[in-house]
Amino acid sequence: MTAIRLEKVCVRGLREIDLTVADGELFVLLGPSGAGKSTLLQVIAGLLAYQGRVFFDATCIDRLPPHRRRVGYLFQDLLLFPHLTVRQNLKIALTHLKLDRRTRKARIDELLERFGIARLAGRYPIQMSGGEKQRAALARAIATEPRILLLDEPFSSLDTDHARRLRTELKNHQRHLGITTVFVTHNWEEARQLADRMGKIHQGRLVADGDYPLVEKNAMAQAGESLTCTAPRTWGRRWSVTGA
Amino acid sequence: MLARQDFPGKVLVDTLIDLPMTMTPLVAGVGLLFLLGSDGIRQVLDRLGIQLLFTPWGAVLAQVLIAAPIMTRTSRSAFASSDVRFEQAAQTLGLKPWQVFLRISLPMARPVILGGLVLCWARAVGEFGATLMVAGATRFRTETLPMAVYLNISSGEVGIAWYAPGC
Numbered sequence: 001m002t003a004i005r006l007e008k009v010c011v012r013g014l015r016e017i018d019l020t021v022a023d024g025e026l027f028v029l030l031g032p033s034g035a036g037k038s039t040l041l042q043v044i045a046g047l048l049a050y051q052g053r054v055f056f057d058a059t060c061i062d063r064l065p066p067h068r069r070r071v072g073y074l075f076q077d078l079l080l081f082p083h084l085t086v087r088q089n090l091k092i093a094l095t096h097l098k099l100d101r102r103t104r105k106a107r108i109d110e111l112l113e114r115f116g117i118a119r120l121a122g123r124y125p126i127q128m129s130g131g132e133k134q135r136a137a138l139a140r141a142i143a144t145e146p147r148i149l150l151l152d153e154p155f156s157s158l159d160t161d162h163a164r165r166l167r168t169e170l171k172n173h174q175r176h177l178g179i180t181t182v183f184v185t186h187n188w189e190e191a192r193q194l195a196d197r198m199g200k201i202h203q204g205r206l207v208a209d210g211d212y213p214l215v216e217k218n219a220m221a222q223a224g225e226s227l228t229c230t231a232p233r234t235w236g237r238r239w240s241v242t243g244a
Numbered sequence: 245m246l247a248r249q250d251f252p253g254k255v256l257v258d259t260l261i262d263l264p265m266t267m268t269p270l271v272a273g274v275g276l277l278f279l280l281g282s283d284g285i286r287q288v289l290d291r292l293g294i295q296l297l298f299t300p301w302g303a304v305l306a307q308v309l310i311a312a313p314i315m316t317r318t319s320r321s322a323f324a325s326s327d328v329r330f331e332q333a334a335q336t337l338g339l340k341p342w343q344v345f346l347r348i349s350l351p352m353a354r355p356v357i358l359g360g361l362v363l364c365w366a367r368a369v370g371e372f373g374a375t376l377m378v379a380g381a382t383r384f385r386t387e388t389l390p391m392a393v394y395l396n397i398s399s400g401e402v403g404i405a406w407y408a409p410g411c
Contacts, residue, residue, distance in 0.1 A: 045332075045336050047332050047335070047336070065335070066332070066335035066336055067335045067336075067337075067338050067339055067340055067341075068338075069336075070338070071336055072336070073332075073333065073336040075329060075333060077329070079327075079329055079330055079333040081330060081333075081334075081348060081352070082352070083351045083352055083354075092334070092337060092339070092347060092348075093337045093338070095337070095338065095339060095343065095347075096337070096338030096339065097338075140337070141336075143337075144336075144337050144338050
Protein backbone atom coordinates (compact mmCIF):
# COMPACT_ATOMS: atom_id res chain seq x y z
CA MET A 1 0.00 0.00 0.00
CA THR A 2 0.93 3.66 0.00
CA ALA A 3 1.83 6.39 2.47
CA ILE A 4 0.66 9.97 1.89
CA ARG A 5 2.72 13.06 2.58
CA LEU A 6 1.56 16.64 2.15
CA GLU A 7 4.09 19.48 2.25
CA LYS A 8 2.98 23.06 2.75
CA VAL A 9 -0.26 22.57 0.82
CA CYS A 10 -2.13 25.82 0.26
CA VAL A 11 -5.39 26.19 -1.59
CA ARG A 12 -8.61 28.13 -1.11
CA GLY A 13 -9.32 27.78 2.62
CA LEU A 14 -6.25 25.69 3.49
CA ARG A 15 -3.09 27.21 4.89
CA GLU A 16 0.29 25.44 4.77
CA ILE A 17 -0.87 21.96 5.62
CA ASP A 18 1.88 19.48 6.49
CA LEU A 19 0.57 15.99 7.02
CA THR A 20 1.82 12.43 6.84
CA VAL A 21 -0.42 9.37 6.80
CA ALA A 22 1.43 6.09 7.25
CA ASP A 23 1.14 3.09 4.98
CA GLY A 24 -2.06 1.13 5.78
CA GLU A 25 -3.19 3.60 8.42
CA LEU A 26 -6.76 4.82 8.95
CA PHE A 27 -6.33 8.53 9.57
CA VAL A 28 -9.36 10.51 10.72
CA LEU A 29 -9.48 14.22 9.97
CA LEU A 30 -11.84 15.96 12.35
CA GLY A 31 -13.15 19.48 12.17
CA PRO A 32 -16.23 21.68 12.01
CA SER A 33 -18.08 22.44 8.78
CA GLY A 34 -16.13 24.77 6.50
CA ALA A 35 -12.80 23.97 8.14
CA GLY A 36 -11.29 22.67 4.90
CA LYS A 37 -11.58 18.91 5.41
CA SER A 38 -13.18 18.11 2.05
CA THR A 39 -10.84 20.53 0.30
CA LEU A 40 -7.88 18.56 1.65
CA LEU A 41 -9.32 15.33 0.25
CA GLN A 42 -9.85 17.00 -3.13
CA VAL A 43 -6.21 18.08 -3.10
CA ILE A 44 -5.07 14.49 -2.47
CA ALA A 45 -7.38 13.24 -5.25
CA GLY A 46 -6.11 15.92 -7.65
CA LEU A 47 -9.54 17.47 -8.12
CA LEU A 48 -8.32 20.94 -7.12
CA ALA A 49 -5.34 22.98 -8.24
CA TYR A 50 -3.09 23.65 -5.25
CA GLN A 51 0.23 25.01 -4.13
CA GLY A 52 2.64 22.82 -2.20
CA ARG A 53 3.51 19.20 -2.81
CA VAL A 54 1.74 15.87 -2.41
CA PHE A 55 3.64 12.58 -2.29
CA PHE A 56 2.41 9.00 -2.51
CA ASP A 57 5.31 7.12 -0.88
CA ALA A 58 8.39 8.89 -2.25
CA THR A 59 6.77 9.92 -5.54
CA CYS A 60 5.54 13.45 -6.05
CA ILE A 61 2.14 13.21 -7.75
CA ASP A 62 1.44 16.91 -8.27
CA ARG A 63 1.41 16.52 -12.04
CA LEU A 64 -0.74 13.38 -12.09
CA PRO A 65 -4.35 13.97 -13.21
CA PRO A 66 -7.10 12.52 -11.00
CA HIS A 67 -7.74 9.49 -13.21
CA ARG A 68 -4.12 8.38 -12.86
CA ARG A 69 -3.75 8.84 -9.10
CA ARG A 70 -5.54 5.57 -8.27
CA VAL A 71 -7.47 7.10 -5.40
CA GLY A 72 -10.79 5.68 -4.19
CA TYR A 73 -13.03 8.59 -3.21
CA LEU A 74 -16.30 8.21 -1.34
CA PHE A 75 -18.07 11.56 -1.57
CA GLN A 76 -20.40 12.90 1.09
CA ASP A 77 -23.30 12.70 -1.38
CA LEU A 78 -22.04 9.31 -2.61
CA LEU A 79 -22.54 10.30 -6.25
CA LEU A 80 -23.61 6.91 -7.54
CA PHE A 81 -24.33 7.47 -11.22
CA PRO A 82 -28.12 7.76 -11.40
CA HIS A 83 -28.43 6.38 -14.94
CA LEU A 84 -26.59 3.16 -14.05
CA THR A 85 -27.54 0.18 -11.90
CA VAL A 86 -25.34 -0.91 -9.00
CA ARG A 87 -23.71 -3.55 -11.19
CA GLN A 88 -23.07 -0.99 -13.93
CA ASN A 89 -21.66 1.46 -11.37
CA LEU A 90 -19.18 -1.21 -10.31
CA LYS A 91 -18.46 -2.16 -13.92
CA ILE A 92 -17.55 1.40 -14.80
CA ALA A 93 -15.14 1.48 -11.87
CA LEU A 94 -13.30 -1.50 -13.35
CA THR A 95 -12.91 0.11 -16.80
CA HIS A 96 -9.31 1.21 -16.32
CA LEU A 97 -8.20 -2.23 -15.07
CA LYS A 98 -8.86 -3.65 -18.57
CA LEU A 99 -10.08 -7.03 -17.31
CA ASP A 100 -11.57 -9.62 -19.62
CA ARG A 101 -15.33 -10.10 -19.40
CA ARG A 102 -15.27 -13.21 -17.21
CA THR A 103 -12.75 -11.82 -14.71
CA ARG A 104 -14.66 -8.55 -14.55
CA LYS A 105 -17.94 -10.33 -13.83
CA ALA A 106 -16.30 -12.46 -11.13
CA ARG A 107 -14.80 -9.35 -9.55
CA ILE A 108 -18.14 -7.52 -9.56
CA ASP A 109 -19.90 -10.58 -8.06
CA GLU A 110 -17.24 -10.79 -5.34
CA LEU A 111 -17.68 -7.10 -4.47
CA LEU A 112 -21.47 -7.42 -4.41
CA GLU A 113 -21.16 -10.38 -2.03
CA ARG A 114 -18.53 -8.80 0.18
CA PHE A 115 -20.59 -5.65 0.71
CA GLY A 116 -23.89 -7.52 1.07
CA ILE A 117 -25.55 -5.85 -1.92
CA ALA A 118 -25.86 -8.82 -4.31
CA ARG A 119 -29.66 -8.58 -4.29
CA LEU A 120 -29.42 -4.91 -5.29
CA ALA A 121 -27.22 -5.49 -8.34
CA GLY A 122 -29.96 -4.59 -10.82
CA ARG A 123 -31.31 -1.58 -8.94
CA TYR A 124 -30.79 2.08 -9.74
CA PRO A 125 -29.62 4.42 -6.93
CA ILE A 126 -33.04 6.04 -6.73
CA GLN A 127 -34.52 2.63 -5.81
CA MET A 128 -32.21 2.11 -2.82
CA SER A 129 -32.18 3.21 0.83
CA GLY A 130 -29.46 5.43 2.30
CA GLY A 131 -27.56 2.53 3.87
CA GLU A 132 -27.72 0.46 0.69
CA LYS A 133 -26.37 3.37 -1.31
CA GLN A 134 -23.51 3.78 1.21
CA ARG A 135 -22.52 0.15 0.73
CA ALA A 136 -22.74 0.37 -3.05
CA ALA A 137 -20.68 3.58 -3.12
CA LEU A 138 -18.03 2.09 -0.84
CA ALA A 139 -17.88 -1.04 -3.01
CA ARG A 140 -17.44 1.17 -6.08
CA ALA A 141 -14.66 3.19 -4.44
CA ILE A 142 -12.79 0.01 -3.51
CA ALA A 143 -13.48 -1.71 -6.86
CA THR A 144 -10.82 0.40 -8.58
CA GLU A 145 -8.11 -1.26 -6.42
CA PRO A 146 -7.00 2.17 -5.19
CA ARG A 147 -3.73 2.93 -3.45
CA ILE A 148 -5.49 5.42 -1.17
CA LEU A 149 -9.07 5.54 0.09
CA LEU A 150 -10.60 8.95 0.82
CA LEU A 151 -13.91 9.08 2.68
CA ASP A 152 -15.76 12.38 3.01
CA GLU A 153 -18.30 12.14 5.86
CA PRO A 154 -19.96 9.16 4.18
CA PHE A 155 -22.19 8.24 7.13
CA SER A 156 -23.40 11.70 8.10
CA SER A 157 -26.89 11.18 6.65
CA LEU A 158 -27.54 7.86 8.47
CA ASP A 159 -29.13 7.18 11.85
CA THR A 160 -26.77 6.47 14.74
CA ASP A 161 -27.15 2.67 14.85
CA HIS A 162 -26.85 2.25 11.11
CA ALA A 163 -23.84 4.53 10.97
CA ARG A 164 -22.14 2.61 13.81
CA ARG A 165 -22.73 -0.72 12.05
CA LEU A 166 -21.36 0.61 8.77
CA ARG A 167 -18.32 2.07 10.53
CA THR A 168 -17.54 -1.37 11.93
CA GLU A 169 -17.87 -2.85 8.45
CA LEU A 170 -15.67 -0.11 7.01
CA LYS A 171 -13.00 -0.73 9.65
CA ASN A 172 -13.07 -4.47 8.86
CA HIS A 173 -12.76 -3.87 5.11
CA GLN A 174 -9.95 -1.40 5.67
CA ARG A 175 -8.08 -3.87 7.90
CA HIS A 176 -8.67 -6.70 5.44
CA LEU A 177 -7.38 -4.70 2.47
CA GLY A 178 -4.68 -2.85 4.43
CA ILE A 179 -5.44 0.25 2.42
CA THR A 180 -4.24 3.69 3.54
CA THR A 181 -7.39 5.65 4.37
CA VAL A 182 -8.24 9.24 5.19
CA PHE A 183 -11.68 9.61 6.77
CA VAL A 184 -13.15 13.07 7.19
CA THR A 185 -15.77 13.79 9.85
CA HIS A 186 -17.03 16.36 12.33
CA ASN A 187 -18.14 13.63 14.72
CA TRP A 188 -15.94 12.67 17.72
CA GLU A 189 -17.77 9.34 18.05
CA GLU A 190 -16.80 8.40 14.48
CA ALA A 191 -13.23 9.43 15.12
CA ARG A 192 -13.09 7.37 18.33
CA GLN A 193 -14.44 4.26 16.63
CA LEU A 194 -12.31 4.43 13.50
CA ALA A 195 -9.05 6.28 14.04
CA ASP A 196 -5.63 4.68 14.12
CA ARG A 197 -4.45 8.25 14.28
CA MET A 198 -6.27 11.51 13.85
CA GLY A 199 -5.84 15.17 13.07
CA LYS A 200 -7.96 18.15 13.91
CA ILE A 201 -8.45 20.91 11.38
CA HIS A 202 -9.83 24.35 12.03
CA GLN A 203 -10.13 27.34 9.73
CA GLY A 204 -7.83 25.77 7.20
CA ARG A 205 -5.06 24.88 9.66
CA LEU A 206 -4.11 21.50 11.05
CA VAL A 207 -4.26 22.27 14.76
CA ALA A 208 -3.72 18.78 16.17
CA ASP A 209 -2.22 15.55 14.94
CA GLY A 210 -1.79 12.40 17.01
CA ASP A 211 -3.43 9.36 18.61
CA TYR A 212 -7.12 9.65 19.42
CA PRO A 213 -6.92 9.69 23.26
CA LEU A 214 -4.25 12.35 23.26
CA VAL A 215 -5.99 14.59 20.75
CA GLU A 216 -9.23 14.22 22.67
CA LYS A 217 -7.50 14.93 25.99
CA ASN A 218 -5.91 18.07 24.57
CA ALA A 219 -9.19 19.15 23.01
CA MET A 220 -10.96 18.72 26.35
CA ALA A 221 -8.24 20.64 28.13
CA GLN A 222 -8.55 23.39 25.57
CA ALA A 223 -12.33 23.38 25.93
CA GLY A 224 -11.96 23.63 29.73
CA GLU A 225 -9.58 26.50 29.32
CA SER A 226 -11.96 28.10 26.89
CA LEU A 227 -14.57 28.35 29.66
CA THR A 228 -12.39 30.89 31.37
CA CYS A 229 -11.36 32.75 28.24
CA THR A 230 -12.81 33.42 24.78
CA ALA A 231 -14.00 30.12 23.34
CA PRO A 232 -13.15 30.39 19.61
CA ARG A 233 -9.52 31.37 20.30
CA THR A 234 -8.61 27.89 21.59
CA TRP A 235 -9.67 26.16 18.33
CA GLY A 236 -7.06 28.00 16.33
CA ARG A 237 -4.11 27.23 18.62
CA ARG A 238 -1.67 24.68 17.27
CA TRP A 239 -0.22 21.89 19.34
CA SER A 240 1.36 18.57 18.55
CA VAL A 241 0.99 15.35 20.49
CA THR A 242 2.64 13.07 17.96
CA GLY A 243 4.84 10.59 19.70
CA ALA A 244 3.91 11.99 23.09
CA MET B 245 -16.62 23.08 -23.99
CA LEU B 246 -18.90 26.14 -24.10
CA ALA B 247 -20.59 25.01 -20.89
CA ARG B 248 -17.55 24.16 -18.79
CA GLN B 249 -14.43 25.84 -20.11
CA ASP B 250 -13.18 29.35 -20.61
CA PHE B 251 -11.06 30.05 -23.65
CA PRO B 252 -10.07 33.15 -25.61
CA GLY B 253 -12.85 34.23 -27.95
CA LYS B 254 -15.55 32.25 -26.12
CA VAL B 255 -17.92 35.22 -26.16
CA LEU B 256 -17.38 35.66 -29.90
CA VAL B 257 -18.03 31.96 -30.63
CA ASP B 258 -21.09 32.08 -28.41
CA THR B 259 -22.42 35.16 -30.20
CA LEU B 260 -21.78 33.70 -33.68
CA ILE B 261 -23.65 30.51 -32.75
CA ASP B 262 -26.61 32.47 -31.43
CA LEU B 263 -26.65 35.00 -34.26
CA PRO B 264 -29.01 33.08 -36.63
CA MET B 265 -31.52 32.79 -33.78
CA THR B 266 -31.65 36.54 -33.34
CA MET B 267 -31.90 37.33 -37.07
CA THR B 268 -34.92 37.10 -39.32
CA PRO B 269 -34.48 33.76 -41.17
CA LEU B 270 -34.90 35.54 -44.49
CA VAL B 271 -31.96 37.83 -43.66
CA ALA B 272 -29.86 34.88 -42.47
CA GLY B 273 -30.69 33.16 -45.76
CA VAL B 274 -29.67 36.22 -47.78
CA GLY B 275 -26.38 36.28 -45.86
CA LEU B 276 -25.77 32.61 -46.62
CA LEU B 277 -26.72 33.13 -50.28
CA PHE B 278 -24.19 35.95 -50.67
CA LEU B 279 -21.55 33.98 -48.77
CA LEU B 280 -21.91 30.83 -50.86
CA GLY B 281 -22.25 32.88 -54.03
CA SER B 282 -19.07 34.88 -53.47
CA ASP B 283 -16.30 34.16 -55.95
CA GLY B 284 -13.79 32.61 -53.55
CA ILE B 285 -16.13 30.14 -51.87
CA ARG B 286 -17.92 29.29 -55.13
CA GLN B 287 -14.62 28.39 -56.79
CA VAL B 288 -13.59 26.17 -53.87
CA LEU B 289 -16.97 24.39 -53.89
CA ASP B 290 -16.87 23.97 -57.67
CA ARG B 291 -13.39 22.47 -57.44
CA LEU B 292 -14.68 19.98 -54.86
CA GLY B 293 -17.70 19.22 -57.03
CA ILE B 294 -20.13 20.46 -54.39
CA GLN B 295 -23.34 22.20 -55.48
CA LEU B 296 -25.22 23.90 -52.64
CA LEU B 297 -27.16 26.85 -53.99
CA PHE B 298 -30.67 25.97 -55.25
CA THR B 299 -30.22 22.26 -54.49
CA PRO B 300 -31.74 20.04 -51.77
CA TRP B 301 -28.38 20.25 -49.94
CA GLY B 302 -28.82 24.01 -49.86
CA ALA B 303 -32.18 23.47 -48.14
CA VAL B 304 -30.50 21.23 -45.58
CA LEU B 305 -27.76 23.79 -44.98
CA ALA B 306 -30.29 26.59 -44.47
CA GLN B 307 -32.28 24.45 -42.02
CA VAL B 308 -29.13 23.57 -40.09
CA LEU B 309 -28.11 27.24 -39.93
CA ILE B 310 -31.44 28.22 -38.41
CA ALA B 311 -32.09 25.19 -36.18
CA ALA B 312 -28.59 24.29 -34.93
CA PRO B 313 -28.38 27.16 -32.40
CA ILE B 314 -31.39 25.64 -30.59
CA MET B 315 -29.50 22.36 -30.26
CA THR B 316 -26.29 24.10 -29.16
CA ARG B 317 -28.13 26.21 -26.61
CA THR B 318 -30.04 23.23 -25.19
CA SER B 319 -26.96 21.01 -24.99
CA ARG B 320 -25.00 23.78 -23.37
CA SER B 321 -27.57 24.34 -20.65
CA ALA B 322 -27.86 20.55 -20.14
CA PHE B 323 -24.12 20.22 -19.48
CA ALA B 324 -23.92 23.44 -17.48
CA SER B 325 -26.72 22.35 -15.15
CA SER B 326 -25.42 18.81 -14.56
CA ASP B 327 -23.49 18.29 -11.32
CA VAL B 328 -19.76 18.49 -12.06
CA ARG B 329 -19.06 16.29 -9.03
CA PHE B 330 -20.37 13.24 -10.93
CA GLU B 331 -17.60 13.89 -13.43
CA GLN B 332 -15.10 14.25 -10.61
CA ALA B 333 -16.32 10.95 -9.15
CA ALA B 334 -15.81 9.32 -12.55
CA GLN B 335 -12.29 10.71 -12.75
CA THR B 336 -11.40 9.20 -9.39
CA LEU B 337 -12.63 5.86 -10.77
CA GLY B 338 -9.87 6.03 -13.37
CA LEU B 339 -11.93 7.22 -16.35
CA LYS B 340 -10.13 9.42 -18.85
CA PRO B 341 -11.78 12.75 -19.78
CA TRP B 342 -13.27 11.41 -23.05
CA GLN B 343 -14.60 8.34 -21.21
CA VAL B 344 -16.15 10.62 -18.59
CA PHE B 345 -17.88 12.56 -21.37
CA LEU B 346 -19.17 9.52 -23.27
CA ARG B 347 -20.14 7.35 -20.32
CA ILE B 348 -21.24 9.85 -17.67
CA SER B 349 -21.85 13.40 -18.90
CA LEU B 350 -23.60 12.55 -22.16
CA PRO B 351 -25.97 9.87 -20.78
CA MET B 352 -26.86 12.09 -17.82
CA ALA B 353 -27.66 15.00 -20.14
CA ARG B 354 -29.52 12.75 -22.59
CA PRO B 355 -33.13 13.66 -21.64
CA VAL B 356 -32.49 17.39 -22.13
CA ILE B 357 -30.51 16.79 -25.33
CA LEU B 358 -33.32 14.63 -26.74
CA GLY B 359 -35.78 17.42 -25.93
CA GLY B 360 -33.49 19.83 -27.78
CA LEU B 361 -33.33 17.48 -30.77
CA VAL B 362 -37.12 17.43 -31.04
CA LEU B 363 -37.26 21.23 -30.86
CA CYS B 364 -34.46 21.46 -33.41
CA TRP B 365 -36.23 19.07 -35.77
CA ALA B 366 -39.52 20.97 -35.44
CA ARG B 367 -37.76 24.27 -36.19
CA ALA B 368 -35.98 22.78 -39.21
CA VAL B 369 -39.16 21.24 -40.64
CA GLY B 370 -40.97 24.57 -40.39
CA GLU B 371 -38.08 26.65 -41.77
CA PHE B 372 -39.07 28.83 -44.71
CA GLY B 373 -37.26 32.15 -45.20
CA ALA B 374 -33.65 30.99 -45.25
CA THR B 375 -34.52 27.88 -47.29
CA LEU B 376 -36.27 30.03 -49.89
CA MET B 377 -33.20 32.23 -50.25
CA VAL B 378 -30.60 29.45 -50.41
CA ALA B 379 -32.47 26.61 -52.10
CA GLY B 380 -35.26 28.43 -53.93
CA ALA B 381 -38.76 27.05 -54.34
CA THR B 382 -38.59 24.43 -57.07
CA ARG B 383 -41.34 21.82 -57.22
CA PHE B 384 -40.22 18.25 -56.47
CA ARG B 385 -36.63 19.45 -55.93
CA THR B 386 -36.37 21.87 -53.03
CA GLU B 387 -39.99 21.58 -52.01
CA THR B 388 -39.90 21.40 -48.22
CA LEU B 389 -43.19 21.32 -46.32
CA PRO B 390 -43.60 25.10 -45.86
CA MET B 391 -42.40 25.55 -49.43
CA ALA B 392 -45.13 23.17 -50.68
CA VAL B 393 -47.73 25.22 -48.82
CA TYR B 394 -46.32 28.45 -50.27
CA LEU B 395 -46.18 27.09 -53.84
CA ASN B 396 -49.71 25.71 -53.71
CA ILE B 397 -51.18 28.87 -52.17
CA SER B 398 -49.45 31.04 -54.75
CA SER B 399 -50.79 28.87 -57.60
CA GLY B 400 -54.30 28.97 -56.14
CA GLU B 401 -54.32 25.30 -55.06
CA VAL B 402 -55.70 26.07 -51.60
CA GLY B 403 -57.05 22.57 -51.08
CA ILE B 404 -53.66 20.98 -51.68
CA ALA B 405 -52.03 23.64 -49.49
CA TRP B 406 -54.30 22.60 -46.62
CA TYR B 407 -53.62 18.94 -47.34
CA ALA B 408 -49.80 19.30 -47.49
CA PRO B 409 -49.10 19.81 -43.74
CA GLY B 410 -51.36 16.88 -42.93
CA CYS B 411 -49.53 14.35 -45.09
